[in-house]
Amino acid sequence: MASTAAVTGLETLLAGDSEWRNIQTIVKSTFETVARILSSHAVLLETLDARLDRLVDAHTPSAISQIEVVQLQNDVRKCLKRAVTSSDLETRVAAAVDQMKRRMDHAVGPLQEANASTAKLLMDRAQDSFVTRADLDAASSSVARAAKASAAAAIAEAEQRLGKLVAHQQQAESKDRVRKSQLHELLAFKATIEPEVHALAKRLPELVHAQAAWQTEVQKEFQRQKTQRDDALTKVIAECQTHLRQRAMASDVKLVLAGKVDRSELHDVRHETALEKEALDVRLHELDETLQRSIGQLKVEFGQILEKKCSKSDVVKIFARKVNQDDVHAWLAAKVSHDELRDVCTELLHATTKQTNDMQGEMRDELESLRTKVETRAKELHEHIAESIQTLQHQVRLMDGWKLSVDDLHTQLVTKMGIKDTCTLLDTKCNIADVNDALASLQETLQSKADESDLKALGDDLSGLRRQMRGELCLGRWIWKHGRPSEVQTIQWNVQIVNTSPDIFVWEKGADAITLELPGLYMLQAGFFTDYNPTIHIVVNGEPALVVPSSKSDGRRLRHSAGNVTGVSVCEFLALPPRARLTISYDIDERAQACLTLRKL
Secondary structure (H helix, E strand, O other), rough: HHHHHHHHHHHHHHOOOOOHHHHHHHHHHHHHHHHHHHHHHHHHHHHHHHHHHHHHOOOOOOHHHHHHHHHHHHHHHHHHHHHHHHHHHHHHHHHHHHHHHHHHHHHHHHHHHHHHHHHHHHHHHHOOOOOOHHHHHHHHHHHHHHHHHHHHHHHHHHHHHHHHHHHHHHHHHHOOOOOOHHHHHHHHHHHHHHHHHHHOOOOOOHHHHHHHHHHHHHHHHHHHHHHHHHHHHHHHHHHHHHHHHHHOOOOHHHHHOOOOOHHHHHHHHHHHHHHHHHHHHHHHHOOOOOHHHHHHHHHHHHHHHHOOOOHHHHOOOOOHHHHHHHHHHHHHHOOOOOHHHHHHHHHHHHHHHHHHHHHHHHHHHHHHHHHHHHHHHHHHHHHHHHHHHHHHHHHHHHHHHHHHHHHHHHHHHHOOOOHHHHHHHHHHOOOOOHHHHHHHHHHHHHHHHHHHHHHHHHHHHHHHHHHHHHHHOOOEEEEEEEOOOOOEEEEEOOOEEHHHHOEEEOOOOOOOOOEEOEEEEEEEEEEEEEEOOOOEEEEEEEEEEEEEEOOOOOOOOOOOOOOOOOOEEEEEEEEEEEOOOEEEEOOOOOHHHHHEEEEEO
């Protein structure tokens, strides 16, 4: 999983300057926070100015009521109690900035590790897949996808942490208050900061306008994708209508339609397109709601921040401690650029191609030398075998001569026999009584045996039983042990367990179709072991013949501690034509397991 995340991060870096965009967003959010704080201070100053104007308009000390004076004094005392010193504020801001830097370094660290692991993974995959260029391209695409996901995850984590830090800093700043001792100092500060506050307050509509522009861009992008999808669908429909308007012979139409897209597949594509459109509409609605909620939250935050204030010197110090654009550019310049990373990948690709060509040349040279050695050795063995054959032929001729001599000698010895041997031989012979007893016993044995008609009937029964057993044992069994369904959602069988009739059940390793050569009645039994409730289609010659719907309400299947003990089972009888191609469609893209048994009845 780590290598896949690293590869996804690399693809993100190659895709564009998303890292620049995230840093700018962070800086922008920081300035927006400062603007909100200044706006709140401006509102407080305007409120205080209005109160002072009311006091000045009275022109007499007697016009100011005693209650207002006491209330003003209480407000000043509360501000003094809640206020903090400049040194404490500087210490807190410095600690917050240091913590932000540490978190940024902690967020950038996984990106550097992802880059290192990506380079290592590129070297390993390049060495493992040097045989063909297609394999190398496939590895590069997978590396890019994994690098994109890794970089996106790391950047999201960094943004989340920086957002938390900014929120924490805002909360800390909201609790700080500046101590003011005299009313005239407040008036002087108000006069000096009022132009800047009004200038920052004027930027708030620009921010709202930027959010509206972003929403407009999202809607335009959605409309553009929708237009492209509608154009593609219109083009497909026009092509289908053009094909339907053509006329041909029935046999030609069958031949042409055999390789064309089925109407059910076209309806499926339309249905999927409609589902994608609905999903995009739902997503756009969710984005709109999210944007509205964000605007509402911003309005609430604006209202809360308008009740707070801060001194100009503290604001200047805070701005002085913020990261400026030059530092950001310098920090980004130290990172690996898109062009450098692309050059490294290009050099790695060239080196891998060169190494592959060199190794193939060496292998060809070694094979040529090995072929020469084998031919030389075969020639030598041929000559040696020829010599050995000649030697053996000579020895055979000698053995034949010796055998003739031994046979002659044996014949002469057999013809020789003495009187004693003759008497012994005669004593071992049986007499007439023994022959009669043996014939009687043989006659009884023959009578107890079956005659020819019984034997023929037994042979016929045995032949019929054998034919019946051969028909019942004509079956094949295949297993789907690992992997996902194919691009067209068909199951690719991995292992063939039993096939008693390979001439009837024709299957190639890794194929999703089984060809049944003979027509007739077949029994299909299948089991699917999965955590979900899939919809299964039995497809014969490219056309669905049977659909097993999803059994979500099936109460027979229970959860077991050992896993998928039971599965979705199918048992059906099919009357198939000659050379029928049987496939099974599986509508869920998951790593499940299944078994299939076909029996010729």
